[in-house]
Amino acid sequence: MKRFYFSIFLRVMQNHSFVTQFILLGLSQNAEVEKILFVIFLLIYLATLWGNMIIVVTIIYSPTLLASPMYFFLIFLSLLDACTSSTVSPKMIIDFFFERKTISFECCMTQLFAFHFFNGIEVIVLSAMAYDRYVAICKPLHYTSIMTRRICGILVAISWAGGFLHSIIQITFILQLPFCGPNVIDHFMCDLFPLLKLACTDTHIFVILVFANSGSICIIIFSILLVSYGVILYSLRAHSSEGRLKALSTCGSHITVVVLFFVSCILIYARPTAAFSSEKNVLVFATIMTPLVNLMVYTFRNQEMKNAIRKMWKQLILLCDDY
Numbered sequence: 001m002k003r004f005y006f007s008i009f010l011r012v013m014q015n016h017s018f019v020t021q022f023i024l025l026g027l028s029q030n031a032e033v034e035k036i037l038f039v040i041f042l043l044i045y046l047a048t049l050w051g052n053m054i055i056v057v058t059i060i061y062s063p064t065l066l067a068s069p070m071y072f073f074l075i076f077l078s079l080l081d082a083c084t085s086s087t088v089s090p091k092m093i094i095d096f097f098f099e100r101k102t103i104s105f106e107c108c109m110t111q112l113f114a115f116h117f118f119n120g121i122e123v124i125v126l127s128a129m130a131y132d133r134y135v136a137i138c139k140p141l142h143y144t145s146i147m148t149r150r151i152c153g154i155l156v157a158i159s160w161a162g163g164f165l166h167s168i169i170q171i172t173f174i175l176q177l178p179f180c181g182p183n184v185i186d187h188f189m190c191d192l193f194p195l196l197k198l199a200c201t202d203t204h205i206f207v208i209l210v211f212a213n214s215g216s217i218c219i220i221i222f223s224i225l226l227v228s229y230g231v232i233l234y235s236l237r238a239h240s241s242e243g244r245l246k247a248l249s250t251c252g253s254h255i256t257v258v259v260l261f262f263v264s265c266i267l268i269y270a271r272p273t274a275a276f277s278s279e280k281n282v283l284v285f286a287t288i289m290t291p292l293v294n295l296m297v298y299t300f301r302n303q304e305m306k307n308a309i310r311k312m313w314k315q316l317i318l319l320c321d322d323y
Contacts, residue, residue: 022108031099041288065304109174113171124163178201179200188280
């Protein structure tokens with residue numbers, strides 16, 4: 001894989017691509033504002049890492065939760081949120097200390113690949129979680145025979161393969177573009193549309209490719225998920241009031257996460273032009289805020305998770321007291 005990546009890189013560099021680094025303008029050029037943003041985003045990043053790791057440890061520590069396919073997928077969703085945030089946040093936070101924010105060509109391409117890799121995986125994991133809820137509510141008698149651990153493992157493997165395929169397509173066509181100057185990116189990270197604006201060639205066909213590989217996928221999967229949740233909500237009429245409340249609580253968490261993720265994705269990538277004045281704001285929400293919101297949704301709105309976390313902390317405290 002390393003040989004493949006660097007062979008493409010060298011070929012592109014030979015194809016009149018003279019830019020060796022990019023200058024990021026960041027979120028603000030005001031030094032005082034950047035100090036405030038540094039504190040805010042550092043706290044958000046630490047809370048995101050800490051919270052998602054607590055979710056992972058709690059589920060692994062609780063056999064009853066780990067046996068549930070929903071929480072099995074939640075482990076991977078939490079890890080993906082932590083990885084997505086780590087792809088962007090550390091660089092952005094460090095850059096608040098520097099007036100001139102630079103990123104090398106290689107690091108820029110690596111960030112682009114990692115960002116789309118983890119987000120590509122998350123699209124499929126969210127779809128798998130929606131399918132899990134559909135089977136649990138609409139086919140409860142067949143749930144254990146359908147959502148076996150083998151099926152869950154296959155769905156996770158498909159999500160990793162799908163994320164890699166999505167990301168390798170993006171990075172391959174970006175590496176074919178010549179970057180001969182300017183090299184100033186009006187953004188806080190390397191992403192598709194900001195890079196397309198700097199390419200020394202006509203990029204209309206690449207804008208269409210971005211829409212086909214990212215925007216249209218977001219729209220199609222989001223539409224399918226909305227229809228599936230509509231079917232789930234419709235089928236709840238046959239359940240008892242207690243069953244409806246429990247199912248609505250679980251589905252409400254999933255719907256919240258799905259809407260936050262896919263609406264941001266559609267706003268950023270499902271458009272016919274590279275020009276979008278609010279792209280930075282939407283991407284900040286998608287990459288920095290959404291992983292933290294997901295964390296709160298799956299803990300504060302989930303009684304099972306709250307009980308498991310309390311139980312784990314109580315046992316840890318008792319263990320510390322024994323020592």
